[in-house]
Amino acid sequence: MTALAPSQSDANAPRLVRGGGRGGRNRPALGRGKGLLLPVLLLVLWEALSRFGVFAPNLLPAPSKVLGAIADLAVTGELLEHIAITLYRVALGFLIGGAAATLLGAATGYSRTARELLDPLLQSLRNIPSIAWVPLFILWLGIYEASKVTLIATGVFFPVYLNLMSGIQNVDRKLVEVGRVYRLSGLQLVRRVLLPATLPTYIVGLRSGLGLGWMFVVAAEYMGASKGLGFLLVDGQMTGRPQIIIGSIALFAIFGKLTDLLLATVGERFLTWQDSFSSNHTRASADAADR
Amino acid sequence: MLRIDDLSKRFDSGVKALETVTLTVGQSEIVSLVGTSGCGKSTLLRIVGGLDFPTSGSVLIDDEPVAAPRPEIGIVFQEPRLMPWLSVADNVKFGIEDQPRPVKDELATAALAKVGLTGFAEALPRQLSGGMAQRVAIARALVTRPSILLLDEPFSALDAFTRLKLQDHLLQTWEFDRPTMLFVTHDIDEALVLSDRIIVMRGHPGRIHQEYTVDLPRPRRRTDAAFQLWKERLLTDLDLSVEA
Ligand SMILES: Nc1ncnc2c1ncn2[C@@H]1O[C@H](COP(=O)(O)OP(=O)(O)OP(=O)(O)O)[C@@H](O)[C@H]1O
């Protein structure tokens, strides 16, 4: 299956370029579409093999069946509820975990004393596999929203915290010195030098925090929930509906990707000043596209 | 007036960088510091700028000791040290943030014009060449109208052509406010074109080894015979002192 797909995309590529006439102009469009090529091919292959009965429908239902099952849920409005509650949990956990991480990461990055006091503790807490918290959170906070959101916030916390702390510590000492030359106060230094200089790593931290948030919402909802995409996953398993399982996985993927894209887009707006390989790369190809 | 009095510096690591350096720089005087690598020129400049502390001795500006960076001192480092997230204009305004907006804009525009960068106000540092970036750094230092300007090998990373141009730029801008300048360089030509006095430092820890008052008339031309004579004299002295 995997061996087949690339050879087919190879066969496709020259045809597309030729179809576009005099090269150049079509290439960026193809570049953007390239990522979709393989998934679409696999879907088509999967659908075909399912129809020919190669895959047992009770193990791997056809994409059309998955889509149908999801559409059924959507029609009753049930799907929207599941998506909404999951998004709500991720968002709340992300906000709480992200805010706590921002405060503590800024403190430990900026102040040596704070780092020496807090960092060892936080680092050792980080080594606890986060799923291991679940029984404790349930014991303390009950089985409803609080324990779920706390678990998600725990997952979000560490990447944000670590990235922000090391980001601040790694700010170019020479730029900090320019701040000293102009007699910036501690707070001014944070706002005018440290924060903007740290933004790139901070955004990386937020993005991986969000990724972990999505991982942990599955765990939280898997442990016991009456709503949410994670619940849908369990429900599909309990009621023997693989199309629901696959459908929820796909939905997780889609919403995880969308929220990450949102964060990345917002981040990029703040980082247009960056002089990195990838930004030059896109600039160069954008130039090429204009020509 | 800037007075460096019996200044010594020993770092926590135990390295002695400076020993009993005494130097007085008059109002609007341009003084160059030359000397072998590692003899403490940057350290001296950092202490004068209030970025580091002497182990003993003192730096006085108009009879007041320097303990921290002061508003009347401008510093240009060896690297431009621009904030990469700020536009050229905002980098120039970095030190005058507390002024009203129209004042800031006007000052920045004037400072950029002085260094020949009108039209690049909205550019980002990554879009500048090394020479342009260093000129922005000079504009940033000049915009506060410092009465003392410290420059630590500001042109050493630049090609010879750009360097000549920036030396002339610097002299032109000096004409406006006539700041006192302390200028570290490795380049004898540069020292001769710019300075009223040249201080030669040597050794570990660094001491003042020799001092020249450059009496060449301004504007100085690098091709003049008198200029060449001075250059030969300095080079000979420096070579002799290497052997000594
Ligand atoms: N922060 C520091 N901690 C310890 N030692 C230092 C520090 N800064 C400088 N030194 C030492 O002090 C001495 C003088 O350094 P400095 O940078 O002032 O020399 P310099 O004359 O500017 O040299 P160059 O011409 O190469 O720039 C050197 O031996 C250097 O290793």
Ligand SMILES: [Mg+2]
């Ligand atoms: Mg130096």
